[in-house]
Each structure stands twice: as structure tokens, then as C-alpha cells.
Amino acid sequence: MSFSTQVMNPQPSLTMPSSNIEVVIPDDGRQETRYFAFISIAVVVVAGMLLWLNHSGAQTKLSELPNQLSNSATQISNAIAELNMLDEAGLLTYPLSAELLPLPVIPGASLHEFSQTCYVIEQAGYLFAIEKETAWQAHWAKSDLIADCHANLNWHELNH
Amino acid sequence: MKYLVALCLILASHSALAHLQVGITLHPYYSYVANIVGDRADVLPLIDSGFNPHNYQLSPADIERLNSLDALVVNGIGHDLFATNTVERLQPKHLTVIWANQDVPLIGHDEKVNAHSFVSIDAAIRQVYTIAKALGELDAENKTYFLRNAMDYARTLRALKTPVQQALLNQDLSNIRIASTHGAYAYLLQEFGLTVSAIIEPAHGVSPTASQLEDTIQTIRQQNIDVLFTELNMENHYVDLIEQETGIKIYYFSHMTHGEYSADQVEREMSHNLRKLAEALQP
Incomplete structure (x- = not known):
């Protein structure tokens, strides 16, 4: 805060005849108090936003797949990794069939073979498509009907 | 003969130096990596055993160790924030961070991820495969060896489930x-x-x-x-x-x-x- 000073007319005094009374009045014409408050609030808001951005950026996203199906997705993901390793090592014998592949046996799920390179596992209204394009991969989608790997459904990565 | 011995020693030390130095943050990752790499890489815990990973802060000695690694295997979903936060802040030039959970379908509640995917068989296997693949990319010479070990280890882990099933x-x-x-x-x-x-x-x-x-x-x-x-x-x-x-x-x-x-x-x-x-x- 800054203040301006002004010397007022000297008043007669018995005790200190030569003294002046100085009245200091606040000069709030420049609105320092308000600016200070604005800046303080702005700093707090910006810091809060940065913290929020930092926190939300680092968060790992949960899968949209229901929790009770995540183990099925994990087992299928493991099978995909194994299929790719076996395929790379030339250990998959063609023509392929579901019995020859290391696909998981999931209680309450049914396996559908559409072709040598397209298998679908259905569980509780969700489809897991296992297919080979350049490499083996798998996706999931919500569907009440059994459909093949290329059906027009909203497919998701297994971990999304 | 002396020269031959010296040559052997030089070759042996060179081979030891060429080993990947793979850091880990939590105990299960030590087991995973040790089983994948066998004797063809060194597995180095980033912190000594006995510390609580939930509230640990890396010491200068830990950071020095971090800087000497080729790769660091992390849980990366909240159980080893002491390491991931530091790595993100320091970004060591020659360090490859292997996010073990990158392919795991995660579970949780209220948008909060459960970080304990290592207390599991199937999620552990998924992480073992991710780690083996990433290490194989860093050390192409041993890629097949790492992947084969990963599959053997997965078989061992799966077999643990059978009696309970x-x-x-x-x-x-x-x-x-x-x-x-x-x-x-x-x-x-x-x-x-x-x-x-x-x-x-x-x-x-x-x-x-x-x-x-x-x-x-x-x-x-x-x-x-x-x-x-x-x-x-x-x-x-x-x-x-x-x-x-x-x-x-x-x-x-x-x-x-x-x-x-x-x-x-x-x-x-x-x-x-x-x-x-x-x-x-x-x-």
C-alpha cells in the first residue's frame, strides 16, 4: 500500500507549540487492494488448474468392459500374445482350427469358429473377436447377437 | 597361454558388460524379469527390500542406480509412483521404461484403477509377455530366448491354478x-x-x-x-x-x-x- 501525505494547517498546542499534525489519508485511487486480491485469486485458480491437468493426464483409464469380464479379456490377451509368438516361430500348423489354437476355455462362454483366422467368444452379451490380419489381434464389442470379426459393431481394444 | 587367458578374461568381461541392466520397482517384477532373462541380463531392484513402496521417495543413490539402467520395468498404474514420478520428471536419456500393465485389462471402481494386477496369475502372465517382448526389442540377440522363457514361466504360473480349479x-x-x-x-x-x-x-x-x-x-x-x-x-x-x-x-x-x-x-x-x-x- 502507498499513502500520500499532506501537511495540514498547524494548530496551536500548549505542549508542543512547534509541532505539525500530519494526517495521512489512504490513496486507493490506484485500487491496489483490489488488484492484489485479483492476482491472488488468479494465482490460486491457475495453480489449481495446472494441478488438475497434471493429475488427470497421469491417470490410467479404466476399461469400459465390465469388471466381471476383465479376466476373460486378460486370458484372451494372453492367448493372442502366445499365438503371435508361436506364429513368429513357425509353430502354428495350418490349416488352423479352434482345437489346435491356445484359446482359453472360459466358463459360461461359447466359442464360434467363422474361419481359420476368425474366432469369436461370446460371454454375457459381449463378443471377443480373435482374428489374424498381419498379426493375431483381439477386440471386444457389446452385442446380443453372435457376429463375425468384421461385423459392424463398436469394437474396442481389450485393454480399453 | 597367458595371452589366451587374458583374451578369455577380456571376452568374458565384455560379455558381462553387454548384459542388459534391467531395473525393477516391486518384488513381483523381480521374479518376472529374472525368469524371463535367466542369466542373460542383470535384474536390479531400484530400492532395497524392506521399504514401503506406497510412501517411498527415491534417494540420490537410487537415482544414480536409475541412471545406470538400460530398462526399468514398472507397474505404472499407481503402485510404484515413487519411480514413475521420478522417471517422468528426470527423463533419463538412455532408459527404456517398460510399462508392464500396458496390455492388461484393468479393473477398478469409481474411475480408480486397482494397481494390484501382480497379485494374480492371468494378469501376471500378461505382464510377463509385455516385458519379454519389450526386452526382446532391446536385446534382439536374446529375443527368442526371452520369449521362450516367458512362455515357460507362464506355463509354470498357470499350473499353480490347476489344483484350486x-x-x-x-x-x-x-x-x-x-x-x-x-x-x-x-x-x-x-x-x-x-x-x-x-x-x-x-x-x-x-x-x-x-x-x-x-x-x-x-x-x-x-x-x-x-x-x-x-x-x-x-x-x-x-x-x-x-x-x-x-x-x-x-x-x-x-x-x-x-x-x-x-x-x-x-x-x-x-x-x-x-x-x-x-x-x-x-x-
Whole structure:
């Protein structure tokens, strides 16, 4: 805060005849108090936003797949990794069939073979498509009907 | 002869130097990496055993160790923030960070990810494959060796499940109600079609307050919870009180982040967990 000073007319005094009374009045014409408050609030808001951005950026996203199906997705993901390793090592014998592949046996799920390179596992209204394009991969989608790997459904990565 | 010996020594030291230096942040990752790399890479814990990973801060010596690594295998979903935060801040030039959980379908509640994917068989295997693939990219010469070891290790881990699956084969588990002192066992229980109905601790290792404990006892009674899984190697005095008040059966699971780092820790402690699980679910 800054203040301006002004010397007022000297008043007669018995005790200190030569003294002046100085009245200091606040000069709030420049609105320092308000600016200070604005800046303080702005700093707090910006810091809060940065913290929020930092926190939300680092968060790992949960899968949209229901929790009770995540183990099925994990087992299928493991099978995909194994299929790719076996395929790379030339250990998959063609023509392929579901019995020859290391696909998981999931209680309450049914396996559908559409072709040598397209298998679908259905569980509780969700489809897991296992297919080979350049490499083996798998996706999931919500569907009440059994459909093949290329059906027009909203497919998701297994971990999304 | 002298020259031959010297040459052998030089070659041996060169071969040792050429080994990948792979850092790990938590005990299970030591087991995973040790089983993948065998004797063809060095596995180095970033911190000594005995520290609580939930509140650890890296020391200058840890950071020096971090800077000497070729790769660091991290849980990366919240159980080793002491490492991931530092790595993100420092971004060591020559370090490859291997995010073990990048391919794991994660579970959680209220948008909060459960970071205990290492207390599991299937999620552990998924992580082993991710790590093996990433290490194979760093050391192309040993890629096949790493991948083959990963598959062998996956087979070993899967075999641990078989006796429990057989024991539970003809049992109806749909009515079993389970509580857990904290959320560490959700991945493992899910592999057997089980879910946790109540979690007691407000945070890992944090005892509930008297009123929270009272609520928990009420929940256990109201929901007819049959079994409580709690943590081995951690003092949970309030668990005895819950047992007294509710008569619930209590079983101790390993969280697998205590003790010395060893290649067989996951196998050993997961066998214990599975034995306890089978015991708990016996009619």
C-alpha cells in the first residue's frame, strides 16, 4: 500500500507549540487492494488448474468392459500374445482350427469358429473377436447377437 | 597361454558388460524379469527390500542406480509412483521404461484403477509377455530366448491354478460373500469368478477408525459375508476384533511385496495364496 501525505494547517498546542499534525489519508485511487486480491485469486485458480491437468493426464483409464469380464479379456490377451509368438516361430500348423489354437476355455462362454483366422467368444452379451490380419489381434464389442470379426459393431481394444 | 587367458578374461568381461541392466520397482517384477532373462541380463531392484513402496521417495543413490539402467520395468498404474514420478520428471536419456500393465485389462471402481494386477496369475502372465517382448526389442540377440522363457514361466504360473480349479470344480461359488482388508486381491479372486463385497481399510495399511470398523462389522453381518482375506506380513489388530464380533473366517494372503527379492517369490507366494483360497472356499 502507498499513502500520500499532506501537511495540514498547524494548530496551536500548549505542549508542543512547534509541532505539525500530519494526517495521512489512504490513496486507493490506484485500487491496489483490489488488484492484489485479483492476482491472488488468479494465482490460486491457475495453480489449481495446472494441478488438475497434471493429475488427470497421469491417470490410467479404466476399461469400459465390465469388471466381471476383465479376466476373460486378460486370458484372451494372453492367448493372442502366445499365438503371435508361436506364429513368429513357425509353430502354428495350418490349416488352423479352434482345437489346435491356445484359446482359453472360459466358463459360461461359447466359442464360434467363422474361419481359420476368425474366432469369436461370446460371454454375457459381449463378443471377443480373435482374428489374424498381419498379426493375431483381439477386440471386444457389446452385442446380443453372435457376429463375425468384421461385423459392424463398436469394437474396442481389450485393454480399453 | 597367458595371452589366451587374458583374451578369455577380456571376452568374458565384455560379455558381462553387454548384459542388459534391467531395473525393477516391486518384488513381483523381480521374479518376472529374472525368469524371463535367466542369466542373460542383470535384474536390479531400484530400492532395497524392506521399504514401503506406497510412501517411498527415491534417494540420490537410487537415482544414480536409475541412471545406470538400460530398462526399468514398472507397474505404472499407481503402485510404484515413487519411480514413475521420478522417471517422468528426470527423463533419463538412455532408459527404456517398460510399462508392464500396458496390455492388461484393468479393473477398478469409481474411475480408480486397482494397481494390484501382480497379485494374480492371468494378469501376471500378461505382464510377463509385455516385458519379454519389450526386452526382446532391446536385446534382439536374446529375443527368442526371452520369449521362450516367458512362455515357460507362464506355463509354470498357470499350473499353480490347476489344483484350486479342480478343488472348486463342482462347487457353487455364487453364494460365497467375501470381504478383504484392502483391494489387493480383486484380480486373483476374479480368476475364480469371485468378487469382493466389502473392503475394510480406507487405504492400504491404514487401519479403519472406530466408526469405520463399526460400519464394517455391520456390513459383514448384514451381507452375511463368509470369508475375510487379509494381508500376511502386516499387523492388523482390528482383524481379530472383526473375527470376535462376527465369527467370520479369516485367511491370510500374501501381497507379494515383502521380503527379499527372489526369482521364485511369485511362484512360492502365489502357491500360498491359492492354497488359502481353496481352504477358504471349502464347504
